Amino acid sequence: MPIVRGKTIEILFTQEEIARRNSELAKEIASSEPDNPLVIAILKGSFVFAADLIRAMHGAGISPEVEFISISSYGAGTEAGKPTILRDVETDVKDRNLYIIDDILESGGTLAFTKNLMETRGAKSVSLIAMLDKPTKRKADINADFVGFECPDKFMVGYGMDVGHAFRELPYIGEVVGDA
Numbered sequence: 252m253p254i255v256r257g258k259t260i261e262i263l264f265t266q267e268e269i270a271r272r273n274s275e276l277a278k279e280i281a282s283s284e285p286d287n288p289l290v291i292a293i294l295k296g297s298f299v300f301a302a303d304l305i306r307a308m309h310g311a312g313i314s315p316e317v318e319f320i321s322i323s324s325y326g327a328g329t330e331a332g333k334p335t336i337l338r339d340v341e342t343d344v345k346d347r348n349l350y351i352i353d354d355i356l357e358s359g360g361t362l363a364f365t366k367n368l369m370e371t372r373g374a375k376s377v378s379l380i381a382m383l384d385k386p387t388k389r390k391a392d393i394n395a396d397f398v399g400f401e402c403p404d405k406f407m408v409g410y411g412m413d414v415g416h417a418f419r420e421l422p423y424i425g426e427v428v429g430d431a
């Protein structure tokens with residue numbers, strides 16, 4: 252098992268598995284025939300996934316515009332709180348077909364908040380894309396339209412996801428299982 256920052260990481264999804272799943276996901280998204288799609292990546296956690304997925308989308312024949320919104324769901328800990336906007340999108344979403352991307356769908360608070368916000372602003376359609384789905388932790392009545400992998404009830408790091416601002420750079424997704 253890899254050791255990073257003195258911690259042992261158990262890999263749950265390898266770089267190769269993620270890459271393969273991203274091209275499948277892009278094809279699934281393409282079969283929904285997106286019309287002038289606007290991708291909105293939720294920062295910070297989804298930036299790695301979004302960067303790979305939009306290139307996979309290109310491979311699947313989709314040409315999206317890309318936007319970013321920064322939403323804080325946690326503060327510094329690992330318990331979900333009330334989502335707040337730290338930085339908003341710069342594009343008018345009215346009458347647009349949106350594809351909102353997040354790293355992981357857990358309680359659902361973040362994606363429910365963002366979807367609701369975009370609908371309030373007059374989006375024509377809002378599709379939700381999550382790299383990981385952790386259905387055991389769901390509180391909001393919400394599901395993603397496109398999911399990379401279902402994941403166990405463990406705290407995931409890597410591929411953009413952090414614990415205490417660490418481990419976003421890992422090319423795989425894993426769990427910190429202890430001190431090395």
Ligand code: IMP
Binds near residue numbers: 406
């Ligand atoms: P939700 O609002 O509870 O669905 O949580 C979603 C947000 O919390 C995501 O945008 C993630 O950034 C973060 N999050 C939830 N679970 C994990 C995890 O296991 N590892 C890292 N971040 C997580």
Ligand code: MG
Binds near residue numbers: 296
């Ligand atoms: Mg996040």
